[in-house]
Amino acid sequence: MQEIKCQNCRISKLCLPVMLADSEIEHLDSIVQRGKPLNTDENLFRSGDKFENIYAVRSGSLKSYTISEDGIEQVTGFYLPGEIIGLDAISSQVHPSYAKALETSMICALPFESLESLATGIPSLQRQLLNVMSNEIRDDQELMLLLNKKTSEERMAAFLVNLSIRFGQRGLSSRVFRLTMSRRDIGNYLGLAVETVSRVLTKLQKQEYILVDDKEITFTNPEKLSELAGVMCYS
Amino acid sequence: MQEIKCQNCRISKLCLPVMLADSEIEHLDSIVQRGKPLNTDENLFRSGDKFENIYAVRSGSLKSYTISEDGIEQVTGFYLPGEIIGLDAISSQVHPSYAKALETSMICALPFESLESLATGIPSLQRQLLNVMSNEIRDDQELMLLLNKKTSEERMAAFLVNLSIRFGQRGLSSRVFRLTMSRRDIGNYLGLAVETVSRVLTKLQKQEYILVDDKEITFTNPEKLSELAGVMCYS
DNA sequence: CGAGGGATTGAAGAATGTCAATTCGTGTGG
DNA sequence: CCACACGAATTGACATTCTTCAATCCCTCG
Numbered sequence: 001m002q003e004i005k006c007q008n009c010r011i012s013k014l015c016l017p018v019m020l021a022d023s024e025i026e027h028l029d030s031i032v033q034r035g036k037p038l039n040t041d042e043n044l045f046r047s048g049d050k051f052e053n054i055y056a057v058r059s060g061s062l063k064s065y066t067i068s069e070d071g072i073e074q075v076t077g078f079y080l081p082g083e084i085i086g087l088d089a090i091s092s093q094v095h096p097s098y099a100k101a102l103e104t105s106m107i108c109a110l111p112f113e114s115l116e117s118l119a120t121g122i123p124s125l126q127r128q129l130l131n132v133m134s135n136e137i138r139d140d141q142e143l144m145l146l147l148n149k150k151t152s153e154e155r156m157a158a159f160l161v162n163l164s165i166r167f168g169q170r171g172l173s174s175r176v177f178r179l180t181m182s183r184r185d186i187g188n189y190l191g192l193a194v195e196t197v198s199r200v201l202t203k204l205q206k207q208e209y210i211l212v213d214d215k216e217i218t219f220t221n222p223e224k225l226s227e228l229a230g231v232m233c234y235s
Numbered sequence: 236m237q238e239i240k241c242q243n244c245r246i247s248k249l250c251l252p253v254m255l256a257d258s259e260i261e262h263l264d265s266i267v268q269r270g271k272p273l274n275t276d277e278n279l280f281r282s283g284d285k286f287e288n289i290y291a292v293r294s295g296s297l298k299s300y301t302i303s304e305d306g307i308e309q310v311t312g313f314y315l316p317g318e319i320i321g322l323d324a325i326s327s328q329v330h331p332s333y334a335k336a337l338e339t340s341m342i343c344a345l346p347f348e349s350l351e352s353l354a355t356g357i358p359s360l361q362r363q364l365l366n367v368m369s370n371e372i373r374d375d376q377e378l379m380l381l382l383n384k385k386t387s388e389e390r391m392a393a394f395l396v397n398l399s400i401r402f403g404q405r406g407l408s409s410r411v412f413r414l415t416m417s418r419r420d421i422g423n424y425l426g427l428a429v430e431t432v433s434r435v436l437t438k439l440q441k442q443e444y445i446l447v448d449d450k451e452i453t454f455t456n457p458e459k460l461s462e463l464a465g466v467m468c469y470s
Numbered sequence: 471c472g473a474g475g476g477a478t479t480g481a482a483g484a485a486t487g488t489c490a491a492t493t494c495g496t497g498t499g500g
Numbered sequence: 501c502c503a504c505a506c507g508a509a510t511t512g513a514c515a516t517t518c519t520t521c522a523a524t525c526c527c528t529c530g
Binding site: 198 | 476478479
Binding site for chain 2: 091092131133190
C-alpha cells in the first residue's frame with residue numbers, strides 16, 4: 001500500500017497545498033503528522049488544551065463546538081476532508097473550542113510552529129494560510145445572517161445546500177448524501193430545537209424538495225431548495 | 236502639530252504593532268496610508284470593491300455589514316480604534332461586505348500586498364496578522380452562541396459588556412459611554428427587532444442594571460450585567 | 471429480549487416580531 | 501426665526517414562529 005503523503009492526497013487541491021509547487025508540497029508534507037484514525041465521538045482536542053497543531057481532515061468528518069460557563073453546548077461548525085480545524089486557537093495558544101469526530105476519521109496534524117516558520121520561506125503557503133482564515137471569517141458572517149434573519153426552513157435549506165456543494169467539491173454526489181451529524185447537532189448549529197429540525201425536514205419532503213431517509217438526503221428539487229436557501233456564499 | 240505615525244499612536248498597543256520592535260514599527264509605518272477623515276455614513280468600502288487594503292481604525296467607529304440577494308442588511312460587527320477591518324476579503328480579493336463610518340473617523344489604510352511582503356521579513360508581524368484573524372474567528376463563534384442560545388436580555392447585556400470592556404481597553408470609561416450606533420444597528424447585529432432593543436433597554440434600566448439617556452449608557456450594576464451576559468470571551 | 475438513545479409527531483405555551491400610534495429631536499426651507 | 505417634515509426611539513396590542521413538554525416509534529447494541 002502506498003504511503004500517505006500530501007503529494008498523492010486526492011484532496012490536496014482543497015487543502016493547504018493549493019497553489020504550492022511540487023517541491024514546496026514536499027516541504028509541507030515533511031512536517032505533517034498522521035496519527036491513527038480517530039473513532040466516532042473521540043475528541044481531536046478539547047477546550048483548554050494547549051495549542052500545538054492545526055489539523056486538516058483527510059477523511060471522515062468532525063464537528064467543532066464550544067461550551068459556555070452555564071454548560072450550554074454550541075456547535076460552531078462541521079468539517080469535511082480538506083478543511084482546517086483549530087484556527088481559533090492561534091492567538092490565545094489555547095484551544096477555545098472542542099473538536100469531535102462524527103465518524104471514523106483520518107486527521108493530519110500540522111505543528112503550528114513548524115508551519116509558521118515554513119510559511120516564512122514559502123509566500124504562497126503564508127498566503128494560503130491567510131486565505132483559509134479569511135474564508136472562515138467570511139463563512140461565519142454568512143452564518144450570522146442565517147441565524148439572525150432566516151426562518152427555520154431557510155436555515156435548513158441553506159445548511160443542506162451548503163453541505164451539498166461541499167460534498168460535490170470533494171468528488172461525492174451533491175444530489176444524494178449522508179448526514180454524519182445527528183439532528184441534535186444540526187439543530188444546535190442552526191439555532192433550532194431538535195423537534196423543529198425534524199418538522200422542517202418532513203415539510204421540505206412534503207414539498208418534494210428533498211427526500212429524507214433517516215441520515216440519507218436526496219435532492220429532488222435542488223433549484224427550489226437553493227432559492228429557499230437564498231444562495232449562501234461558499235468557500 | 237506632530238505628524239501621525241504608528242510610533243506615536245496611542246492605540247498602537249491594541250493594533251498591529253503589538254509585539255513589534257521599534258525598527259519594525261518604522262517599517263510598518265512606512266507603508267501605512269492615512270487619508271482624510273471619513274464622515275458619518277460614508278463608506279470605507281463597499282461589497283464588490285476590489286480588495287487592496289486592510290484598514291485600522293485610528294479614531295471614531297464603524298460598522299461592517301453584508302446585504303443578501305434579497306436586500307436584507309446584516310450588521311456583522313462594530314469597530315473601535317485599533318481594530319482591523321477587511322480581513323474577510325483576503326481570499327476572494329473582493330470585499331464581500333460593506334464598512335461605513337458611524338461618526339467622523341480616522342482610518343489607516345494598509346496596502347495588503349505590501350503588508351504581506353513586509354510580514355515575510357518580520358515573523359512577529361506575520362504572527363500578529365494571524366492573531367488578529369484568529370481572534371476574529373473566535374469572537375464570531377462567541378457571537379454565534381449568543382445569537383443561537385441567548386434571550387434578548389442576555390444578548391443586550393453581552394453586547395453592552397463587550398463594548399464596555401473594549402472602551403476600557405482604549406482608555407475610556409467602561410462605566411459610562413456613548414453608543415455610536417443606532418438602535419436599528421444594534422438590533423440588526425443582535426438579531427432583534429428595534430422595538431425589542433428598546434424594550435430590553437428600558438427593562439434593564441428598571442432593574443437598575445444600567446441607566447439609559449438616549450445614546451448614553453451608564454452601568455449602575457456592572458456585576459449583575461456581566462452575570463446576565465454570561466461573561467463573553469473578549470479579545 | 472430489553473434498554474436506551476435518536477427521531478418523529480402532537481398540543482400548548484412563551485418569546486419575540488409585526489403593526490400602529492406617539493413622542494422627541496434635528497435639520498431644512500420658507 | 502419658526503414651522504414643518506423626517507427619521508429615531510418608545511410604547512402598546514396583537515400575531516406568529518418556534519420552543520417546550522409529552523408520547524410514541526424505531527433502531528442498535530448489549
